[in-house]
Amino acid sequence: MKKNILYIGLVALALQSCDYLDREPLDSISKDKFFSTAGADGLQQYCNNLYPKLIKGHGDPQSYNFGMMEEDFKSDNIYTWEYNSISFGLHVAPTGAKDTEWNWENIRACNDFLAxxxxxxxxxxxxxxxxxxxxxxxxxxxxxxxxxxxDVPWYDKVVNPGDEDLYKARDPRTLVADNMLRDIDQAIEWLPMKSKVDVTRISKDAALALKARFCLFEGTWRRYHKIEGDTKFLQEAYNAAGELMKSEYGYSLFQGSTPSQAYHELFIQSDYANNPEIILSKAYDPSLGKGNNLSRQIGVGETPLGVSKDCIDDYLCAETGLPVTLCNCPGHTTHTGLLAELNNRDPRLLQTVCSPEAGEHTYYLKGHPANIANIVNTGAGGSSSTGYSIAKFYNAAEHLAAHHQGTLDAPVFRFGEILLIRAEAAAELGTISQTDLDATVNKLRERVGFNHKLTMSPAVDPKLEAEYPNVSANNATLIREIRRERRVELFGEGYRFDDLRRWACGKRLDASVAPRMGMIPDAKLYSPENITAMQNVLGTNSKGELDIYSKRVDTQARFEDPKNYLFAIPTNEISINPNLTQNTGW
Structure with a gap:
């Protein structure tokens, strides 16, 4: 049952082609005849055709992208060796709608079905x-x-050539969001609860998860971008997450074989059917020509990437439970070497990042330090752009010479995210309690054996204050700590760029505010010649951290406010439709 969604119905594919509404081909069934004769199988096949277009997971089968992880390339979590143009604010307005979100084919297909x-x-x-x-x-x-x-046009019906609505203006996001909320509530009412057999099928549970995710985004966007109606959406997010936390839905956090591997093991599974944490997944199967390339690309390092030093520094000290800016532990507050820096931290760190120390957390480095994008050649592991090699989504069994043999299924919605949505919404609403924290954030910490609970009055971390300066609520310190937890728990799953934008903290992407730094080269791990080579190519800051881009990239990263909070509408679309207006700054 796991792979049902991989089979796309040929009938639905024909029905959703561009011309089937304009003429009735002699060799295919007409729209009216299809719907009037279709049973449940026909309706399911119609839906199946839209799944791969909208549920991306680890990317399209047989492709060379990183899927959801690639979204983090736009953020301050992951630095690629060749800089990301969106992260750097160097992307330009597209000419046409192809390969952009300004594509209405899927909305049209949805409206056609509903009609x-x-x-x-x-x-x-x-x-x-x-x-x-x-x-x-x-x-x-x-x-x-x-x-x-x-703001985007809202379409509730099929638009045909010649219809005036083809040339309508953008509707306010407030209207669009209200209509989205209405539609997802109807989906929740109509959909059955998740099948215990097929976690790749959209369910009531998945609709609740989408509602929670969308409403948290919308509520915080409105709060931090000064748009009315924030509380309504925050409450909806809180309620939807709370519904999924009820016992009748049966969700819990995946515990794995041991706390020291549970988090890592969650992301290297080829079938989530029996996983208590997964709400909706996307399936991959190379035996059907539907494999992915994720583990191979992470481990082999043909496209070098690495965790940022800024992200590493958000993982708490395991000895004290404090931020590393405050703990004063050897290797944390004061750097004494890479191993001391990585050890004795929130256990999720060494289940996300490969250690250059031999042992259970070395993964593909096999006890060697990382190659710094092939500047140095120090071991069996793949290259890293920062010295902090990524282990999340890396399955050693899929570190293969052949491409597209990856079997890892993608966790599209998982219970861990729902717990974080519940905590953040409660904190933003000002209703959060220690009971809420224990049921959400502290459950995530317990999974990995991190025994320091988040309390209602956490220590003030100067790093987080600088990261999120615009939080003004009475519980601002707690809100910042929940954001830390979100960054740690959801690393590499593609949320960070959207989070920075919805919190109006896009300046974290500006090099003048947050330079893009990597590791401090460790003389115990790298030879003097290796360190000199790194410093010659990259340079270092006053702390000795590798400066990943300044010497290699002519134009440094910038973030223009408000321009870069939104993207440009394709210019050709504005030429065709004079009622469309461009976003500010573009």
Missing amino acids: NYEQSQASEAEKHRFAGEILFLKTLDYFNKVKTYG
Whole structure:
């Protein structure tokens, strides 16, 4: 059952082609005939065609991208050797809509289904189930559009050539978000709870998770970008997350073989059907020509990437539970070497980053320090752009010579994220209690054996104050700590760029505010010649941290406020439709 979504229905593919509404080909079934004769299988096949277009996971099968991890390349979490143009604020307005979110094919297909599915011969329950899937997919597509552009046109019906709505202006995001909330609520009502067999199928649970994610984004965007209506969406996020936390849904955190590997093991599974944490996954199977390349690309290092020093510094000290800016432990507050820096931290650090020390957390480094993007050649491991090699999503069994043999399924929605949404929404609403923290953030810490609880009055970390300067609530310190937890727990899953934008903290991407630094080269691990080579190519700052881009990139990273909080509408679309206006700064 795991791989059902990998089979795309040929009937649905034909029905969603660009011309089927304009003419009736002699060799295919017409739209009206399809819906009037379709049973549940036909409706399911229609939905199946939209799954791979909107549920991205680890990227398209047989592709060379990193999927959800690639979204973190735009942020301050992961630095690629060749700089990311969006992270650097160097991207330009696209000319056409191809390969952008300004593509309305999927919305049109959703609206077409919703206008016609009642003609089906399926039962009412079956019709509602697949209409619920379509409403989920439509909400997901609109969520991507609102995150990208802000105001977008809202379409509730199929638009055909010649219709005036082809040339409508953008609707306010407030109207669009209200309509999205209405649609996802209807999906929740119609969809069945998650099947214990097929976690790759959209369910009521997945719709609740999407609602929680979307409403947290919208609520905090409005709060920190000064738009009315923030509390309503924060409350909806809190409620949706709370619904999924009820015992009847049956979710819990995956515990793994041991706390020292539980977090890492969560992300290297080829089937999530029996995993209590996964709400919705995307399946991959190389035996069907549907493999991914993720573990191979991480381990082999053909596209070098690495964790930023700034991200590493957000992991708490395991001895004291304090930020490393405050703990005064050897190797933490004062650097004494790479191993001392990485050890005795929140256990998720060494399940996310490879250690150059032999042992269970060395992963593909095999006890050697990382190659710094092939500047040095110091061992069997792949290259890193920062010296902090990524272990998350790395499965040693898939460190292969052949491409696209990856079997890892992608966790599209998981319970760990839901716990963080619940905690953040409660903190922003000002209703959070220690009971809430114990049921959310502290559960995530317990999973990995990190026995220092987050309390209602955490220590003030100057680093987080500088990172998130615009939090003004009475519980600002707690809100910042929940953001730390989110960065640590969701690293590499593609949320950080959106988080910085919704919190109005985009200046974290500006090199003048947050320079892009890597590790401090360790004389115990690298030879003097290796260290000199690194310093010649990269340079270092006053602390001795590698300066990843300054010597290699002519233009340093910048973030223009408000321009870079949103993206540009393709210029050709504005030329075609004079009612469209461009986003500020573009």
